[in-house]
Amino acid sequence: MSEIGPAGRVLPARPGDPSHIGPYRIVGRLGAGGMGTVHAGVAPDGLRVAVKVVHAEQAQDPEFRARFRREVELSSRVTGPHLVPLLAADPDAPTPWLSTAYVPGPTLNQHVSAQGPLTEGSLYAFAAATAQALAAIHAAGVVHRDVKPQNVLLTSTGPRVLDFGIAHAVDGTSVTRTGMMTGTPGWISPEQYRQGTAGPASDVFTWAALVAYAATGRLPFGAGAPDVVAFRVMSGEADLDGMPAALRAIVERALSQAPGDRPTAAQAAQECGVLLAAQVTQVVSTGAMPATGADMVAAVWDMPTADGPVWHVPPERGRSRKKQIIGAVVLAAGLVGGVAGGVAALLPKDTGTKTHASSTDSASSATTGSGRPSASTAKSDASAKQQAGSGGSATAASWSQARAAQGTGEHDMARSILHDEGVVAQEMSDGVDFSPESVRFHETRREVYLSYRLTSDEAAKMYAETQIAKSMCLSARDAVLRLHPDLPYSKFVMVNDESGRDPEVTWQDDFISNAQCRSAADDGSGQGTGGASQGWKPDKDGLAQAMVPSTDRTEFRVADGAATKIIAGTNGMRDTLGTDRVVGNDEIKVGYDPGNSAMYVWSDYGQWNQSQTESWADMAAGKACRALVNERESAGSAWPYTRYAVAEIIGNGYRMVRWGTAKTSADCPA
Structure with a gap:
């Protein structure tokens, strides 16, 4: 299965x-x-x-x-x-x-x-x-x-x-x-x-x-x-x-x-x-x-005893007494487990670099480390073809010069990449059609190329390509460092070879130096500019922490009040959001990331277009910001939360839409 x-x-x-x-x-x-x-x-x-x-x-x-x-x-x-x-x-x-x-x-x-x-x-x-x-x-x-x-x-x-x-x-x-x-x-x-x-x-x-x-x-x-x-x-x-x-x-x-x-x-x-x-x-x-x-x-039989992993089983915490509060404030019902950092590893990936209008500039510039170049970068670089045989960023031209696998090491590497990408293809969600096609090698450039075909909507495509890249990075890294250290390759390149379109380089990275095979979507470097906050940016780790239940009564009270106002505001915007549906605690949730003193608001309604999501996020950010300011004015330094973030979860992807620092009510979005 x-x-x-x-x-x-x-x-x-x-x-x-x-x-x-x-x-x-x-x-x-x-x-x-x-x-x-x-x-x-x-x-x-x-x-x-x-x-x-x-x-x-x-x-x-x-x-x-x-x-x-x-x-x-x-x-x-x-x-x-x-x-x-x-x-x-x-x-x-x-x-x-x-x-x-x-x-x-x-x-x-x-x-x-x-x-x-x-x-x-x-x-x-x-x-x-x-x-x-x-x-x-x-x-x-x-x-x-x-x-x-x-x-x-x-x-x-x-x-x-x-x-x-x-x-x-x-x-x-x-x-x-x-x-x-x-x-x-x-x-x-x-x-x-x-x-x-x-x-x-x-x-x-x-x-x-x-x-x-x-x-x-x-x-x-x-x-x-x-x-x-x-x-x-x-x-x-x-x-x-x-x-x-x-x-x-x-x-x-x-x-x-x-x-x-x-x-x-x-x-x-x-x-x-x-x-x-x-x-x-x-x-x-x-x-x-x-x-x-x-x-x-x-x-x-010579097999070491498998380290039985610790199964974090948190106490029930009086489920009947807190059921209404938790349902209204903190969690999607299924997020059970102890360590938020572990939760983050399985969160949907941030799709902000591809779908958020304010992130277009950062997404369109060529990257030198982890991350993806834009389609326009791959296609419009006038010097790409001249550099194809030696250095510079990978292009469709350098991919066309690459060859099929030769020798045991390259064949093993190609088989491993295609097998693991086949597993990724099986696990893609409905509406995503991903097919790995071939693996090629460019020895002079020390690059391994995966060509593939991918059909989906734009938000799901970003998430899918993140998963494809992560799998290829891990497969290539394992093949070179563990199995065939004599192979000269150090960089992987992904090429979307969709029928009827020019081949397009969608991702490239150094799988040797990128030891954790992290991507821009993993570490937050590709997120949008939804509001400056003295260098702080919300990320999947913070969102994961926000999904862990809080036991603090004050946090429950403030989050419950913020959630109630945001839900009311959302339902008051039904004409703007283009829906007659009345949303509630199942679609809008609030939680905390104590490590970064941040409150997160997120919606998994997933039916709004980009413009509608922006409008909703403006409203939610304003109400979250004012909730934090009001509590700080009441409780003083005893209230630790000074930041807010608004996220949208769409199927297999998530997007950080707005974030900022709650200093005074005048600083909050209108």
């Missing part, structure tokens, strides 16, 4: 996430994908769980809901030591969900990217354990249908196969759309490509590809366009170089083009078990041979 965060790390909840699902209290996120979100939850008895929730729009589809109900039924059939079992589910809830035990540890692809392929006993243990897991799945009458590196966790005691998100029953009673292709390119069997059918033998085929990837660290059918990968799968061009001979023989049979020529999962498990037993005899004393297959796996 989703790519889990690094090593199973618990990521902060996002605005709008639920605080409870079923019996579980939600404390963060574990991942997200095309089908929905995986939340980190805590049961009443303290058990840590992963709660999978489907997207709300999919929950409205009766056919999808039927498939989800079937998934729950199928998953409940399957048990085994190398699986992640289902704990509970509610397929009939307004938003269906299911829960499994939380298992810390990286996915196979995360481990391979960070540490390289599995070796020696761990490799044989991996092959045997995953084959045993599939044998258990097939014995229950289920086909997994999505065997891939993202769906295998490497725990301290052995591999665990997870996610039956598109599984179906062997007896054919599953609910599926006619002709719907499920699975991930490169992890689909030949018969599924040809006939659209997937049985147990299809799982065996993808299991063999999985073991090859674990052994070599290379995608067995390479990367590239889906149709190119499909051709390699159907022509049998798997890359098995470097695999141990005995294990390779099993994998080669499992990769047979004809399903009937492949071993069953149980047979593969038995054959891998023999190889595993030979490894075990080398590490245990005579007469101490483990009694079960799971014990044999544990005997040679």
Whole structure:
């Protein structure tokens, strides 16, 4: 269903996430994908769980809901030591969900990217354990249908196969759309490509590809366009170089083009078990041979114990007594968690540089550090073509001079970038169509280019390109610094190669010096000039802090009063804002950033155009400013808040629209 965060790390909840699902209290996120979100939850008895929730729009589809109900039924059939079992589910809830035990540890692809392929006993243990897991799945009458590196966790005691998100029953009673292709390119069997059918033998085929990837660290059918990968799968061009001979023989049979020529999962498990037993005899004393297959796996499995992350579970704080105040003042209901800095990492990115009129000047100048040049800069620089072969900013001309990957290092780097951008594409919100196209290299300029196509509205495009850039920076940095330090590259460049338009350089940055892969949208350098405040600018960290509940009664009182006036002012502007809808506490919220002595006001209504948002922000800024001034005049130096900021959250993006310092009422916006 989703790519889990690094090593199973618990990521902060996002605005709008639920605080409870079923019996579980939600404390963060574990991942997200095309089908929905995986939340980190805590049961009443303290058990840590992963709660999978489907997207709300999919929950409205009766056919999808039927498939989800079937998934729950199928998953409940399957048990085994190398699986992640289902704990509970509610397929009939307004938003269906299911829960499994939380298992810390990286996915196979995360481990391979960070540490390289599995070796020696761990490799044989991996092959045997995953084959045993599939044998258990097939014995229950289920086909997994999505065997891939993202769906295998490497725990301290052995591999665990997870996610039956598109599984179906062997007896054919599953609910599926006619002709719907499920699975991930490169992890689909030949018969599924040809006939659209997937049985147990299809799982065996993808299991063999999985073991090859674990052994070599290379995608067995390479990367590239889906149709190119499909051709390699159907022509049998798997890359098995470097695999141990005995294990390779099993994998080669499992990769047979004809399903009937492949071993069953149980047979593969038995054959891998023999190889595993030979490894075990080398590490245990005579007469101490483990009694079960799971014990044999544990005997040679060499994986460090995953650091179980701290799950910040704040106290309930008298929810019934403060429910009305909190609902009116402080939080989107789902933002639960302890550390605001962590919340900021998952906040929507600031889209001010692209959508705010007052930010146009700063956005249109070429950048030398983190950030994005404007389209006009990329196109109008008269000297760009002359500099394309040597120095200066990257241009469409220098991209046209770049070449395809050559050698192992560049091929690995290109595959890694395309894979990770493919994950980004799967996680894009509705209305955003992102497709990574190719990776090219310009050795003289030490640049790596990603060409892509992206279709969306302007606000969502800025956020999407921020995510694309962050992913490419991390992928390129990991490939050069960790895997192939001999590669000469230090800079990544993004090129939007949209059909019918000239190629456009949209982003460039040094991924070596930019150690955290931060962007202008991350650090606030690309924000608009919504009001000077002695050098202070609001940012995502402050907004995240404002979303953490306050326990101070005075803060509640002042924020409640400000929220009430801003909501009334908003509803009084309905003609100006072009809507008849009456907004309330669900759309307008107020909170505090104590570290910067700032009050934040934000709206997630998201239906206003730029001019309407500016008008609303002027009103909200004035009322927030006066609320701070009035309290300071009443309480004196005991009232610490002297700054205000007004933000708008739009889908997957946010924008700082107005901010300033509340000195006197005369300084406040009218």
